[in-house]
Amino acid sequence: MILLPDRRLKIVFNKLTKRISERQTLSLRKLSTTRKEEIQFGRFVGNKRVSVDFLEQELYRQIDSHGSSEHCLLIEDTSQIGFSLERSIKDLGKVDKGQIKGFYIHPVLAIDAVNHACYGIASVEFISRPWPQEELTHNQKSLARSKAPFEEKESYRWLDSIKKAIPRCSNIISKTVIADREADIYPLLTGLTDELQVDYIIRSRIDRGTESGTTISGQVKEWSEASCYQIKVPATDKRSAHTAKMVVKYGKVSLRKTESKSIRKVPGYYSTYVVEVKELPESIVNNEEPIQWLLLTSHNINDPEKALQIIDWYKQRWNVEQVFRTLKSKGLRINTSQLGDYEKLKKMTVLALMSAVKVMQLIKAREGQTGQPMSASFNENEQQCMILLNRQLEGNTEKLKNPYPQHTLAFAAWVIARLAGWSGYQSQRPAGPIDFLIGLQRFDERVQGFILAKEYT
Template identity: 40%
Template sequence: MGKKSSSEFRDIRLDKTRQDLLESMTIRYSSVLRQLATTNNEESRFTNFINNKKVNPDAILSQSWKETKADWSDKHMLVISDSSTLSFVNRADREKLGYIGQKTKKTGFHIHPSILLDAKDGGLYGVGSVNIIKTDFAQTPQEIADKKQRNKDRWKIPFEKKERHKWLTSPKKAIENCPTAAQYTLVGDRETDIYDLMSRTLNEGWDFLYRSKNNRKLSNTEEFDTLYKTLPRWNIEHKCRFDVAASKKRSKHEVTANLKYGTVSIKRPKFHRDKELPENIELQVVEIKECTNSVVGNEAPIHWILLTSHPVNTVEQALQILQWYRWRWTIEELFRTLKTRGLNIEASEVETFHGLANLTTMALSAAAQTMQMVKARDGQTNQKIEDVFTEKEQECLKQLNKQLQGNTEKSKNPHPSNSLAYASWIIGRLGGWKGYVKSRPPGPITMIKGLTKFYNILNGYYLII
């Protein structure tokens, strides 16, 4: 019998191991257990922890949120969700994982986390929840036939039993871990343009900001009018400029775009199986369409059609919706930090699906700390230093700040010592950033290097004090 506690694991020893594993991930920035452990005994502890049946992703994150000191009681929270696929090399000593696609012999699973951001300044509070989704292989002729039939009958399946129900269950778990905020807005990409999801989000008392994917029929216009036929008739209300990060399909550049907004009422799909859903949902639409003069080469222009439950009656409100949607990029950066650009979770040698799911959840938490530093680096977020660092860690940061600052005003830490931006400046400097305002701001890789160096210094600092 383990020692009982108030932790989610009901065992003090398991909770202590969780803390040690997370700290080691942050120090060494790896997901390989033998690299994270300093002794054989510690490697055994870490291995036993992630494979323990009492340990699961929900319990790991719930315990983490219990320990946070952040106060979000008056906050408007953005709950941003997205999916990513993790693939692992097949090994003789690893149990079979899930199907991830026809173009690879690797197996793996899908992750669907929800992260929580401050709607006022984009400050990241952490990973609120994660769904781990394993898709079984269809191997026998009967299994293949059954899979094809399920695909044909998808429209008959209730929303609650479909995989895309994750767009509601994951944010719901995140909100349960962060239950006292004043307001919540669920944010998602084109996959969230689901009538059931919009209706159920509103029923929960939350707002939404989802990107359009479907040319929906409208109920407050002519009989055969659709959303995409209506938008060209709206006036351009504003011309805006904003930066977009580089992606697989797009170069990093400054976008010049025309902005439109208005109110529509979308119809429930004609053959929808759930007739208890409202016949119409009134919502606001913000369209952002890139001008030809800012498009790079032969790349496709930015064209976002955003659906929201928030009022949009002014240019300022429309620009706020645009800003919230742009902050969705935070979760994309989180995935990059989780994978080859950071913790390299797909290099893990863990043998079981249960263990890999738990290790992935731990790695997401470690990656989120890096992203907190990135978000806070320019001082635009209002997060406090105690949201991330303990009192002893703060003391060490103050000592390091004295060493890292220069003699001129331009080379000094410009942020208040109680702000997360203050810590972010120090971590960036430790990672090799020059520290000047005009310098290119430190990105995730620089912050990873800085955090690794900081926690190594911290171990020596503890010995001194």
């Protein structure tokens, strides 16, 4: 266990993390009640004796509070934290092909596979890409990458992050890694099952060759349709709102080893199940691209219901995108931080992830299915204030009553969403991460008044 070298630093750490959780901001000025506190918080983040490793260890402790579980999803992804080239920030690398500077974060989010409760962050990697002294050509870069083994590439983070996450989820029996197309790497697939002995669901990026002499897509074309279903697709920048008719196929293929190198010996062929879900032509609107996923999975698929389960688990990948949204410009705004060097920004990012987990726990609890207690995210004063506020926020009709039991996190999520402006009607769009950030900020103001009232009565 990594400890702070000074008890006074622990006191400041507890105060700072509590303020971020309550006020849902990373501005040291807004987190402080006095100028003295603002200086104190700034010195804490800049103190070299306060390591990123210590803060990460505190972040991972959130998972320990959830007890044992049968099965969880380890959802991993990478996102960039970018800053303008005009900003003077020490030791930042390049992001977005050098158009801006910054760094990348690669967290592993643990979600219960059954009730979708958010456990917390099980691992986080920071990546800073150096500014090259001499710019290589595209061919030179490709040649260098092809010669390097998987374990020496930046892409090794997809395996290494899970390797670090597993011990932090020791009270969880089964684990399934969920990742997008960037993780479609042959040594990663074999490493997850053979080396780490965990399952995976990874979206296919490469139409790989198979032992049968064809490709994945070639084999999928030969499979019969297993089931059909409909989904309501919301409008996005690239897609119109409509009801999509989806068809599902599934089967097993034997992948042929690619030319990519690995220090660890990998088999020449590797068997994996494949699930294809594709939109039927009759539901496509405005000549848009059809919705299509080709998912690789180590789970045995023996019937259509299991294939649909794989699709549902993969859809949970959206949760890590919600974490990124909470961290960035519309949420905690880590990318607008005024801190002056990379090390301080890493520390503040870990602190922000602690707060983002609280938001995710509320999002997952809002439907009343996670069974988590309110105490998982709120202290005793906050719980008391929550119950009192609920009386003010409830309406006269049953539809405007809080439908969840007191002292549950679902009960708290309903109150926080109402504070953010949600109407209370279940037919309305549910509160999202930014709504909960706003609600938590407004809740903190009321809690402070509640505590003062208790002191003077």
